[in-house]
Amino acid sequence: MKDTIRELINKIEALNNELRIEYDRLAKKYGFYLQKKKIIFLEEFRRRNRGFRFPSWKYLIPRSKYFIYALSMPFIYGMIFPTIILDIFLTVYQWVAFSLYKIPKVKRSDFIVYDRRFLDYLNFIQKINCLYCSYVNGVFAYAVEVGARTERYWCPIKAASKPKFTHSWYKDFADYGNPEEWNQKFSDEERAFMDAYGEKCFVK
Secondary structure (H helix, E strand, C coil): CHHHHHHHHHHHHHHHHHHHHHHHHHHHHCCEEEECCEEEECHHHHHHHHCCCCCHHHHHCCCCCHHHHHHHHHHHHCCHHHHHHHHHHHHHHHHHHHHHHCCCCCCHHHCCCCCHHHCCCCCHHHHHHHHHHHHHHHHHHHHHHHHHHHHHHHCCECCCCCCCCCCCCHHHCECCCCHHHHHHHHHCHHHHHHHHHCCCCCCC
């Protein structure tokens, strides 16, 4: 069993290395590099990218779908209020509950990422829209991870049939209808979090 797990971990590490190499290749292709969490484009690529920028003032000119856009805006941007409330409650929840259960806390900044602001081919309005999407979708992803770790602690059981979407911890859950595996998973959450983080960071 340990040999099989080690083989799988080695395969995952190899795939992650391939993924990093591919990201490096794309960064070189599109002329940018990362410097202290800031993305820097080479001047040649910045000039090229600016040539694709759609002027902000053109967004104010009525178009064929202008009425549809105007009608939907309050509903789209109105989601900011429940999202902020969700963000606050999630953060308070995990800092209280996860501290009590000694579950590793979710790093919020891993999910709410806004690096599109460095793209010169986006105008001001587009960057505002991207900021909004990055925040809202980031909070939703953050919520999924907080919920996933909670589920891993309390009820790590797979569904009878595979759901359309599964979170990152789902693969470690006990099979539906397997009480032996369920008892092992439920009584040994320490091992799951320890294996994921490489240290003993959790005690029930």
